[in-house]
Amino acid sequence: MDDIAFEVITEAEIDEIRRHVDEHGLSGLPGLVQNKMRDWQDVPLSIALVGEAAVGKSSFINSIRGLTADDEGSAPVGTGDVTREPTKYCHPYNEQLVFWDLPGVGTPRFPQDKSYLGRVGYSNYDFFLLLSDDRFTSKDIWLAREIESLKKEYFFIRTKIDDAMESAEYTERDFSESRVLERIKKNCKDNFTAGQLKKRPVYCIDCYDKHKWDYSKLMEDILVSLPELKRNTLVLSLSPLTKGVIKSKTMVLRKRVPMVAMASGIQGACTSLIPIPLLGGAIGVSLDIALLATEVTFYLKQYGLNDESLQELSAGTNKPLDYFKDALKDGSAIMTSRQSVKTFLMNMIKSEAAEESVKRVPIELTRFVPYLGALVGGTANFVTAYYMMIKMIDDLEKDAMKVIDAVIDATSSGVD
Structure with a gap:
């Protein structure tokens, strides 16, 4: 043995x-x-997701909770609706683990100014996930700078990589998946540099296939960033x-x-x-x-x-x-x-x-x-x-x- x-x-x-x-x-x-x-179920952990409408926030929330769009309690996917208020989604195994879909910044209801983070309750969240299905916009960069100033942790997530790969495969004569990923990440990082953000990784994911690209690395880095008790809560709640x-x-x-x-x-x-x-x-x-x-x-x-x-x-x-x-x-x-x-x-x-x-x-x-x-x-x-x-x-x-x-x-x- x-x-x-x-x-x-x-x-x-x-x-x-x-x-x-x-x-x-x-x-x-x-x-x-x-x-x-059972102590791990008594430690609250709140994760906030922010980004423009239809960038994949709902799909990610369902994915990390082990649900599909058809399951009871899942976040609605593909409706095109704009989130008007912070929307709460509890993990099915642990109600203390909560994912929040936050309204996009820069709308009449949530203008791009110092009031935004206060109105969405930034102090209630342990860390932020910033999602985009294309380039990270000036609004995303502004929000990242505000989060940095508050000394909150955040992660940049580039979604719908499967769509980007499919498009490149049809339009590029010498298609290379690794080159497409490199190009996507460079584009995002160039935007971060222009926005005077600190260097940090970009996680390219497909919410429907957790074994491709950077999904696993994202999970690992999130867990490493958390203090032990909150890390245990997330680890034991996740499928x-x-x-x-x-x-x-x-x-x-x-x-x-x-x-x-x-x-x-x-x-x-x-x-x-x-x-x-x-x-x-x-x-x-x-x-x-x-x-x-x-x-x-x-x-x-x-x-x-x-x-x-x-x-x-x-x-x-x-x-x-x-x-x-x-x-x-x-x-x-x-x-x-x-x-x-x-x-x-x-x-x-x-x-x-x-x-x-x-x-x-x-x-x-x-x-x-x-x-x-x-x-x-x-x-x-x-x-x-x-x-x-x-x-x-x-x-x-x-x-x-x-x-x-x-x-x-x-x-x-x-x-x-």
Whole structure:
């Protein structure tokens, strides 16, 4: 089995568990952990989109929320209507993550002057996305300068690149996709220089194909720009749009493991749970399987590997469900076993020798062994759960990458 890199449990996490046990006993520990696991849904994150009418703001809002124009709650696409007031669109998985479609600047209702940002409530937004389907206009440049003066983050997004490519392919004798992209970006950056803006990238995207051009890079740079708590909110709210988002999910999910493993081990050791015997006559372990199953079910949804997510992917790509199941036929054991999550975890526990799991845990954990031993009845419970969850995350990340590859292959080859 490949070596697995572990997250190091922190002093703060141990202290939090210790305080809770001292004050409330063990009975409420799983609830504490589950509440902490939902903390990301309590951190508000507001993203403002601005640009002229029909530049693709609604399409982008739907795309990043994992919706199509036909889905309930989606932003209306192709209506040509001008946004008259800031319009709010919550993410379907997390109402604290909000996208705002802002009115374009320079209209009679929202003139290009110092009152604009105040009237659209600029202070309420964490960062701005400036979209254009052609050249960034003088209005866009003015708005960018105002945002810079307020020390707010923003990103330039050039939309409808598929249309630009199609036009160039028909009109240019020596068509080159890379040259078209280079020309588009140079044109935009020349405008920025003329407008005396700081140098920053231009992200060329197609809202309907998240695996082309700069969509993935845009997501990665947005995530890097955010403070940790807001970054976690965005990462765990997004569907697995790109490989970059999937890797970000893995980083966040791994940080949850120590608390989950400790709660499961403590609950298992201090209740009437029957120890699960390990292979080879090794000592059994007592774990809260229900708590672990809830966490793994969350992983499956995060990586887009649960039945509902795969069915939505099938419908959204017009590919049969079996197409994506075939992509996972050589995937991880949980995706190929056809067992319930609880049954799979029980069998996984039985197949893991506790002493083998202990060997794989980093030396940094040993300083907590006395405390773990007192609560968990030895380290076997904690270590087994810890090892299982880390391995599960790493395996599911690989599965999610397989699904992304299948989507890319289908899109590029036209496979039905």
